[in-house]
Amino acid sequence: MIDQKSVEILQIIEANGRLDSEKIAKLVDLSVEEVNQSIKELEQKNVILSYSAVIDWAKLPVQEAVTATIDVKVAPKRGVGFDEVAERIYRFPEVRALYLMSGAYDLSVVVEGKTMQETARFVSERLSTIDSVLSTTTHFQLKTYKHDGVIFKEPDTDKRIVVSP
Structure with a gap:
């Protein structure tokens, strides 16, 4: 406890x-x-699983990764539900996060790749070919405004005009 x-x-x-x-x-x-x-x-007790930093990669002169969120419709298997297919998906190294969702889609998969083409290939050749996967919808991340509670914005500078006597 x-x-x-x-x-x-x-x-x-x-x-x-x-x-x-x-x-x-x-x-x-x-x-x-x-x-x-x-x-x-x-x-x-595996309550604390990892320690990480939130980094604004857009500010560095390195190739940014392409991040996509993929909505996945799955046919759950009797006796194991979504767990078995979720385990197959989260074992791929491209998968950064995986969530069981309510609503129109069953799983939300966050994938990272070097290019949009690499990410698209992952979806078409690896993810959508899994037997239980019925359909996918891919959303590419264009810009980060806030992540893990951290706002990605330059601090506002004081725009007042200095007045001196």
Whole structure:
């Protein structure tokens, strides 16, 4: 069972994974040792799965990856539902995320490739050929405005005119 202090630690780490244990300890009113122990236990229980950074790749002189969200209609298998086909899909290295959805489509697959053609080939040659996949609809990401709660925008500069006597 995870206590309230552990939940508070998780919320802090999720918002800023770079905070050190001392700062987290002050925020949740625990000792540094208690915070470290709690984090270690959460990692061992696979509650904390990974640590990552949100990067604005558009600001770097490197080739940006092409990201697509693919809506997938699936015929679930008796006894295993969507889990079996989901496992086949998430094992592809191109797949960055996979979600079971309600609505018109069953699965939402986030795929990353070097080019639109590479991503399209993945959909046509690998994803749509899976027996349980009935149909796909691909949406290419054109621009990122916000990701994981982080807004991708330059800070506003002060546009006031300096007036001096």
